[in-house]
Amino acid sequence: MGALQAEHFRKIREAMDRGLLPQWVLTDPDVWALEQERVFPRTWQFLGHESEVPVPGAFVTRWMVHDPVLVVRGEDGEIRAFLNACPHRGTLLCTADAGTQAAFTCPYHGWTFDAQGALIGVALAHQVWGTELCRAEWGLKPIPRLERYQGLLFGTLDPAAPPLVEYLGAMTWYLDLLVGRSGGMEVWGPPHRWVVAGNWKLLYENFTGDPYHVQSTHRSTVELGITPQRVVRGWQVVLPHGHGINVTQYLEVPERPYQRTPEALWPRFREHLNPVQEELLRRAAVLVGGIFPTLSFVSPLHGTGEDLYNFLNLRVWRPLAPDRVEVWSWCLVDRAAPEAYKRAAYKAYVDSFGPSGTLEQDDTEMWARVMQASRGWMVRDKTLNYNNVINYLMGFGRVEPDPTFPGPGTAYPGFVDAVSRSTHRFWLHLLTDGAEEGSGEA
Ligand code: FES
Ligand SMILES: [Fe+2]
Incomplete structure (x- = not known):
């Protein structure tokens, strides 16, 4: 447990009970060490989308925090995920980001x-090896579990983890809406990657539980008329296991419904969604949320004037250190959309949430500023002598769930910090190895 004592966990819980969080959990090295042991390996982490490995031999290399992962489609059509390391002496095996090849050769001893992970070639096999090497025992090591939902591939290092659909819980209803709405999506372009200053929890909750920041952080986009302003109704939905989603809708069904997607897709929405989901999508403006611990998503409208496009941006907050995150960002489009729309949607993604996108730049600056102000002693002192807590009080003990919200989960109307508060509970539950209650339910 390192240097974290029961009293530290008690202080964190007591702060949470008051709608607060000690700021030192963003930078503390002992918290970070424990997160690597108890949070990331025990949860489901996003690895990619099946459209990224479309044919036998197609592969992508990914990271589950510090574990390198090779996701590859075998000759039999199955997608598998292996530790991207040669079992001989543990060398990082494949250094390419993506490609298609029948075999992977380790540069160290050859x-x-x-593509199924089997050891098929051993250098100088007949001169230097005999019966001591059983090839069947020295294939690539699979990641303990790989499961998928709506084409999204998730892995976990915990062989005893609950099935993915159980872990996702009611988030599956929203993934059906986001990813399954037209019968399937595809990744457009390779994922972007860049490194930012920030703590992974802060970045996760910026997407998953903080629509409040938009009016200030992204004010310029509103003033320039490149984000829609006629959003009049919103809910924040608390889901199990630290997941959550924010739903914003137009009060009236807009002239161009279904997030201004091309009309050719609309019959597909009616076919693939149930009537409740379809109605939600018909009025939807922005859907933004996250799957704990490191996946966030946003399905916005972006463009200029009436020229607004919709895409699904998935992003993994890969923590490198307590104050550094490698962002992985995918643009997904409806597979059935016209090619011209896909291209325009991709451009809208690059303009907004790509590494140099307007909204991305805004957020990056704020996350760096939180880190800049989190390194001093007044923040890091764990006694809480300096009242070094941050504020998640919005709606706390005041705003009640709205029973009229049509989707599953506990939906709070307007702006609240309910998702962040429930995320913190689940995080503490994992961090304390289950000693602290926290299913993440509202
Ligand atoms: S470490 Fe890979 S072949 Fe030796
Ligand atoms: Fe933002």
Whole structure:
């Protein structure tokens, strides 16, 4: 447990009970060490989308925090995920981001593995090896569990983790709406990657539980008329296991419904969604949320004037250190959309949430500022002598769930910090190895 004592966990819980969070949990090295042991390996983490590995031999390399992962489609059509390391002496095996090849050869001593992970080639096999090497025992090591939902691939390092659909809980209803609405999506372009200053929890909750920041952080986009302003109704939905989503809708069904997607897709929405989901999408402006711990998503409208486009941006907050995150960002589009729309939607993604996108730049600056103000002693002192807590009080003990919200989960109307508060509970539950209550339910 390192240097974290029961009293520190008690202080965190007591702060949470009052709608607060000690700011030192953003930078504390002992918290970070424990997160690597108890939070990331035990939860489901996003690895990619099946459209990224479309044919046998197609692969992508990914990271589950510090574990390198090779996701590859075998000759049999199955998608598998392996530790991207040669089992001989533990060398990082594949250094390409993506590609298609029948086999992977380790540069160190030349062992070769096929797309199913089997060891198929051993250098100087007959001169220097005999019966001591059983090839069947030295294939690539699979990631303990790989499961998918709506084409989204998730892995976990915990062989005893609950099934993915159980972990996602009611988030599946929203993933059906976001990813399954037209019968399937595809990744457009390779994922962007960049490194930012920030704590992963802060970045996760910026997307998952903080619509409040938009009016200030992204004010310029509103003033320039590049984000829609006629959003009149919103809910924040608390889901199990630290997941959450914010739904904003137009009060009236807009002239161009379904997030201004091309009309050719609308019959597909009616086909693939139930009537409640379809009605929600018909009025939807922005859907933004997250799957704990490191995946966030946003399905916005972006463009200029009437020229607004919709895309689904998925992003993994890969923590490198308590104050550094490598952002991985995918643009997904409806597979059935016209090619011209896909291209325009991708451009809207790059303009907004790509690494140099307007909204991205705004957020990056704020996250760096939180880190700049989190390194001093007044923040890091764990006694809480300096009242070094941050504020998640919005709606606390005041705003009640709205029973009229049509989707599953506990939906609070307007702006609240309910998702962040429930995320913190689940995080503490994992951090304390289950000693602290926190299913993440509202
Ligand atoms: S470490 Fe890979 S072949 Fe030796
Ligand atoms: Fe933002």
